[in-house]
Amino acid sequence: MGPLVNVGLLIVGGGPAGSFLSREVTLSEVTLVDKKRVNYGPVICGEMMPKAELLRGHIPDELMDLIEYTLHRSIRKEVVVNDIRRMRIMIRVNGEVIDLGTVSFPAYIVDKGLMIRRIIEEVDSRGVKVKFSSTVTGCIRHGGGFKCRLISKSGEEFVETRLLAGADGYPSIVNDLVGNQPLDPMDTAIATSQRATGWVGDQDEAVVIMDPALAPGGYAWIFPRGDGSSNIGLGVRGYDAWVRGINPVNLHLKFLKAFNLTPTQRSILMKTIPVGELGISVEGGGAFLLGDAAGTVVSTNGAGINTAMVSGLILAKALRDGLNYTAEVRRVLGAFLSEVKRLRALADPILEDEGMLVRLTRLMPRETLRWVINEAMLASVNPMLRVMARLLLSLIGSHRG
């Protein structure tokens, strides 16, 4: 058996959730472990983070305050690679692109790897023990706490810990320990990620493309990095990939071709993200889930960096002030995510069915379509959005052909 280490809190995963938890937590003897190399790569992400001015007024105030805090703590000049001002919304049906025009959309494109590295350097200097290139292969309950097995270049190691935080994305190695359930495939998405050149649009304009044939249950995106290259990718609902057998890589290749994009990286990177709501259980007997592992991604747009950080902030506060993490995270974040998921579920038939999208484009003025998609991209909880979505669905449902 490898060496044994005793700690107070073991955080599995140093992404936005785990790194932010380690930054905010006030406990002593904290260890942060990540299987990635210390320079935090490769990153599988669009790397877009909306600015506070864009979100405020669209999402609940308490959550907004926490998001703003995470932005203040993580966004520095050096991590911003591009400033986005607008979002161009496109619909693509039967291979034909319908340009719905742009909406104001102030956002950052960040160097996510650098952003996380800076947070980790900060926590490292404050006494958190950081172990990169170390994979946690399993954890069990042990003597009132937990025992986890780690594998790194130096071999096998065991860590005994009083508290355990699963910030390792979906599905988490900590899932079973908190009694969480695997997600319904409709509540997951497989998202592809690559860098590419060839996009000739404005560099301060992000582009989203709704096309049920290219990105069933999701959308495709082009996020310019300001240097002529873009972060590009698409999201395919888990249901389409696993139940219908659609291969996201094939769709990604079609996307490159359709938009004349040339990859600058050889690999197409992919990851599963949750696009539902908070898991059934996010805590149990000293183990916690946060970030993607807990289901904190905003289901209408797939954004999860800020909400992952917010869950880290909430857990740090709960541990510091003796609050119930489950109650806090459900109150501040869970209720909002459930509301957004209800909206996503209303839009699902359109995102999955090209025929429905065709009928929608025939019946609805472009301004209305643009408004609805923009509100969804903002994860707005505007009640008008739900009314509008129902109206659209009943209209396209009753105008077949």
Ligand SMILES: Cc1cc2nc3c(=O)[nH]c(=O)nc-3n(C[C@H](O)[C@H](O)[C@H](O)COP(=O)(O)OP(=O)(O)OC[C@H]3O[C@@H](n4cnc5c(N)ncnc54)[C@H](O)[C@@H]3O)c2cc1C
């Ligand atoms: C293609 C794609 C594009 C996206 N684009 C955006 C975007 O533009 N904007 C946005 O806000 N969100 C975006 N998201 C979502 C966002 O990336 C995630 O929601 C966010 O990173 C979640 O943070 P996290 O810390 O919970 O998990 P992660 O970022 O997944 O971090 C988990 C960490 O745990 C580590 N890990 C996993 N298992 C182990 C293990 N067994 N042992 C040790 N370490 C482990 C991993 O190496 C990783 O560093 C995108 C997601 C994808 C897949």
